[in-house]
Amino acid sequence: MSTPDEPIGFGESDIAHGETLLEVDGLTKYFSSDSGLFAGINLETDQFPPVSFGVDQVEAVDDVSFEIKMGETLGLVGESGCGKSTLGRTLLRLLDPTDGTISFKGDDLAEMSGEELRQKRSEIQMIFQDPQSSLDPRMKVGQIIEEPMRAHDMFDDEGREARAKELLEKVGLDPRHYNRHPHAFSGGQRQRINLARALSVDPDFVVCDEPVSALDVSIQAQVMNTMEELQEEFGLTYLFIAHDLSVIRHISDRVAVMYLGHIVELAEKEELFENPQHPYTRALLESIPVPDPRETGVRGVLEGEVPSPQNPPSGCRFRTRCPRLIKPEEYDLTDEQWKHTRAFMRAVKRRTFEPMTAPEIRREFFGGDTPRGEAGEIVEEAIDLIEGDGEYQGDEDDEREGWKRATDLLLESFAERSICAQEQPAYELESELGTGTHFAACHLHR
Numbered sequence: 321m322s323t324p325d326e327p328i329g330f331g332e333s334d335i336a337h338g339e340t341l342l343e344v345d346g347l348t349k350y351f352s353s354d355s356g357l358f359a360g361i362n363l364e365t366d367q368f369p370p371v372s373f374g375v376d377q378v379e380a381v382d383d384v385s386f387e388i389k390m391g392e393t394l395g396l397v398g399e400s401g402c403g404k405s406t407l408g409r410t411l412l413r414l415l416d417p418t419d420g421t422i423s424f425k426g427d428d429l430a431e432m433s434g435e436e437l438r439q440k441r442s443e444i445q446m447i448f449q450d451p452q453s454s455l456d457p458r459m460k461v462g463q464i465i466e467e468p469m470r471a472h473d474m475f476d477d478e479g480r481e482a483r484a485k486e487l488l489e490k491v492g493l494d495p496r497h498y499n500r501h502p503h504a505f506s507g508g509q510r511q512r513i514n515l516a517r518a519l520s521v522d523p524d525f526v527v528c529d530e531p532v533s534a535l536d537v538s539i540q541a542q543v544m545n546t547m548e549e550l551q552e553e554f555g556l557t558y559l560f561i562a563h564d565l566s567v568i569r570h571i572s573d574r575v576a577v578m579y580l581g582h583i584v585e586l587a588e589k590e591e592l593f594e595n596p597q598h599p600y601t602r603a604l605l606e607s608i609p610v611p612d613p614r615e616t617g618v619r620g621v622l623e624g625e626v627p628s629p630q631n632p633p634s635g636c637r638f639r640t641r642c643p644r645l646i647k648p649e650e651y652d653l654t655d656e657q658w659k660h661t662r663a664f665m666r667a668v669k670r671r672t673f674e675p676m677t678a679p680e681i682r683r684e685f686f687g688g689d690t691p692r693g694e695a696g697e698i699v700e701e702a703i704d705l706i707e708g709d710g711e712y713q714g715d716e717d718d719e720r721e722g723w724k725r726a727t728d729l730l731l732e733s734f735a736e737r738s739i740c741a742q743e744q745p746a747y748e749l750e751s752e753l754g755t756g757t758h759f760a761a762c763h764l765h766r
């Protein structure tokens with residue numbers, strides 16, 4: 321059994337700084353929605369009867385590939401429900417992957433089980449969001465920090481206590497608090513205890529799942545600074561999951577942006593923040609609150625809801641909300657005409673305007689003049705279906721039917737025929753800033 325006489329980062333890693341530590345290829349995690357009382361019954365609001373039967377898959381993480389180098393911090397950002405936490409948990413094998421490989425120091429974690437996986441877990445640790453609920457209130461701080469060492473049979477009692485006290489100091493707490501219970505600590509201090517626990521088994525890789533989200537902004541920076549110091553001292557590698565871009569900007573070397581189970585953009589931090597190439601990343605950046613008292617709320621808030629991962633859009637998953645959806649090849653439209661048509665389609669789909677007469681609609685969306693040719697005929701047919709004094713107006717049900725038919729017509733004729741709906745995008749671009757590669761899953765770069 322080892323003794324704590326060795327330095328606190330007691331094992332030298334066999335991977336050098338800057339070499340690939342973790343390589344994920346085609347990682348996929350689907351959940352089936354076949355548990356519970358209503359197993360196999362699906363609600364379909366747009367059909368009658370509004371139920372269907374069969375087991376649906378929730379595509380939480382779908383065909384994700386990336387690598388993390390020894391000593392770096394990869395930030396993983398996206399709205400809640402985009403699959404970030406599922407990805408983190410699947411990497412650690414807290415969830416079983418549906419498909420793909422997770423190569424850690426050359427060994428595929430996805431293939432491991434039993435004792436082999438348990439052993440490997442000392443090299444990979446996780447810190448969770450809520451420091452309150454992830455610490456057992458009945459245990460003393462010392463016991464909490466020693467627990468993973470005990471599980472991996474590291475040191476004797478005396479050795480574990482010495483290491484726990486040393487780690488308390490390293491994470492910025494007083495070693496004399498070894499016998500206190502977690503409730504005696506603030507949120508930030510509790511997250512430091514979590515950090516000490518994770519580091520107790522000398523991991524190389526730590527998945528940090530929203531570790532500072534529950535903390536006050538002023539405390540967030542302090543905890544992140546400590547994490548950076550520890551990273552330097554122990555040569556740690558972090559996957560840092562957060563929904564807050566300012567947190568991601570503070571701590572990351574590279575950033576991956578996730579949307580509905582896919583990675584849509586990945587680049588070095590500066591490149592991603594200064595030269596974003598995916599419309600979703602741009603929308604996220606634009607929605608950062610501005611610290612200007614004259615501006616209220618957030619700017620450029622994303623339109624619409626994230627679609628269900630049970631039935632994600634074909635091609636690019638962001639296409640149902642993308643303000644830059646690409647024009648279908650078959651129509652002869654100028655960029656300006658497509659911009660108008662796209663805006664009209666989105667407004668009809670979301671029913672964002674009150675019924676108007678046909679000339680009013682033409683004026684409002686097309687500057688008075690709808691496009692010529694086949695595209696123009698489709699637009700005119702849609703206008704016909706929703707115009708204020710047309711055949712579908714007057715009765716509420718008829719009106720609803722008119723808007724639905726116009727929406728279906730526009731989506732089928734334009735949105736579904738775009739390359740964005742037909743092919744899944746994946747492009748490697750040259751970085752303008754820094755030296756790394758820049759991945760963007762957007763056909764604007766085809």
Ligand code: SF4
Nearest residue numbers: 636639642740762763
């Ligand atoms: S592929 Fe199309 S829908 Fe997707 S982000 Fe790019 S432009 Fe938008």
